[in-house]
Amino acid sequence: MIEGISIEVKNLSLNISNNQILENISLNFEKGKIHAIIGPNGGGKTSFLKCLLGQMPYKGEILFKYEDKDKIGYVPQTLDFEKTLPITITDFLSMCYSKKPAFLSPNLKKKELFNEILEEVGLKHKEKRLLGNLSGGELKRLLLAQAINPRPNLLILDEPFAGVDTVGEQYFLNTIKNLRDEGITIIWIHHNIKVAREYADTITCIKKDLKFQVNKDEEISNERLLDIYS
Numbered sequence: 001m002i003e004g005i006s007i008e009v010k011n012l013s014l015n016i017s018n019n020q021i022l023e024n025i026s027l028n029f030e031k032g033k034i035h036a037i038i039g040p041n042g043g044g045k046t047s048f049l050k051c052l053l054g055q056m057p058y059k060g061e062i063l064f065k066y067e068d069k070d071k072i073g074y075v076p077q078t079l080d081f082e083k084t085l086p087i088t089i090t091d092f093l094s095m096c097y098s099k100k101p102a103f104l105s106p107n108l109k110k111k112e113l114f115n116e117i118l119e120e121v122g123l124k125h126k127e128k129r130l131l132g133n134l135s136g137g138e139l140k141r142l143l144l145a146q147a148i149n150p151r152p153n154l155l156i157l158d159e160p161f162a163g164v165d166t167v168g169e170q171y172f173l174n175t176i177k178n179l180r181d182e183g184i185t186i187i188w189i190h191h192n193i194k195v196a197r198e199y200a201d202t203i204t205c206i207k208k209d210l211k212f213q214v215n216k217d218e219e220i221s222n223e224r225l226l227d228i229y230s
């Protein structure tokens, strides 16, 4: 089993260029569970994840509690890159997994690792494909592959299903559930409350200063839903 990370967020606020994006948010994320984050477009969900990842100049405290390691895997909402770049899946993985000396082709051991990684996400035999030629769903699978190998203690997913078809979505949902069963803490932005309720252990709504957290089986009243999405 993997030891998941638990997180305590205390009085988190984020102000960028005089724009108050998050205000006074306090939350806990228990280890080894799936925590879905919902909320309206522009409500601050991605900014919140970026605070967790230490990428935003937030105020307040974010405490990571862990017994084993504090390894974090991250799948971004989008990956911006020049589509004509001559970079294959293997080149991309080489960049993700290379330590110095850099710029060497993968050795036999790395090639075996890449095969295992690609097989897990259903991309085996596509290692020579150019990154720019991958479909939205294939790119998401590749991003997931680098995030979960080696296994992290915390996995952060920013809308992993965007651009993914129904079969791909089911694949992601099963993978997320299996990773949770391995002990990994998962924080996952998702727009579909019904799916979030089915798969997540807690649901957290983030909309600037309006936030609440409910467990899987707790009701979310229509009033609350109206508050979030109006």
Ligand SMILES: Nc1ncnc2c1ncn2[C@@H]1O[C@H](COP(=O)(O)OP(=O)(O)OP(=O)(O)O)[C@@H](O)[C@H]1O
Residues within 6 Å of the ligand: 016, 017, 019, 021, 039, 040, 041, 042, 043, 044, 045, 046, 047, 048
């Ligand atoms: N670097 C930045 N500089 C200025 N404003 C920003 C920056 N990053 C985000 N914002 C603003 O913060 C607000 C929240 O954005 P964020 O991307 O966190 O929302 P979101 O809930 O993830 O939205 P969506 O569901 O559309 O992805 C938006 O109004 C956005 O324009």
